[in-house]
Amino acid sequence: MATTSSIAGYWDAAAGRFDEEADHGLRDVRVRAAWGRRLREWLPPAPSRVLDLGCGTGSLMLLLAEQGHRPxxxxxxxxxIAHxxxxxxGAGIGTGGEALVGDAGDPPVGLRxxxxxLARHLLWTLPDPRAALRRWADLLRPGGRLVLVEGRWNMPADGAGYVAGAEAMPWMGGVGAAVLTGALRELVTELRVEPLTDPMLWGREIDDERYAVIATI
Incomplete structure (x- = not known):
C-alpha cells in the first residue's frame, strides 16, 4: 500500500507546476468563470463554512473566499499549502481563508x-476512500452538503507513474458515478449527479467520465 509520506512527496514535487493545468491554476478567465458559476450553483448562499479537501494550491479556496464564503x-x-x-x-484575502497541512481523509479540524x-479529484488518492466519505459526512452540520467533483480519467488503473503501492488503492484511476453514489447512499438523505462535460471547465475537450455529486446530509 502507498504510504502517506510517499504520497505527500509526490504532490510536493508536483506543486511548482501544478497550476499550469487549466483547471488547477484557473489562470484563464473563462475557465475561472466556469468554475465560479458551478460553485455558486452547488453551494448554499454565502457566507458558508466550506472545508476544501485536497485543496492543492488553493485556486478553489480563492474563488470561495471571493464569493464571500469562509474556506x-x-x-x-x-x-x-505554501502555494x-x-x-x-497575494489576493488580499488574509483571514478569509485558512490552509492546513494534513490528511484530507481525516482532516485536522478538531470539533469544527x-x-x-468540497473535494475535487481527491478520492482516487486515498487508501480508504469509503472511510473518508464517512468521516466527511460526520464533519457536516445537519443539512450540510457534500460536493464531490470526480470521474474516471485516462490514466493507468495500475498506479503506473504515481507512487509505489498505488495499485492497491481501491479507486486508483478514478471512480465512476455509479460506484460513488452507491457508497454514499447510506450516508446522505438525497443526492444528484451532474455531468461535467463542458470543455470550459477543463480548458480543453475531454473524452473521459467527469461529474459532480451534490449530496445533502
Missing part, C-alpha cells in the same frame, strides 16, 4: 463542523 483548505503536501497561503495572501465539504 478551510486541507492538503497533505506542505508545498501545495495556497501565498495565493490567498461545516456547511459544505
Amino acid at each position: 478551510v483548505g486541507v492538503d497533505l503536501s506542505p508545498r501545495m 495556497a497561503r501565498a495565493k490567498l495572501a 463542523r461545516f456547511d459544505v465539504v
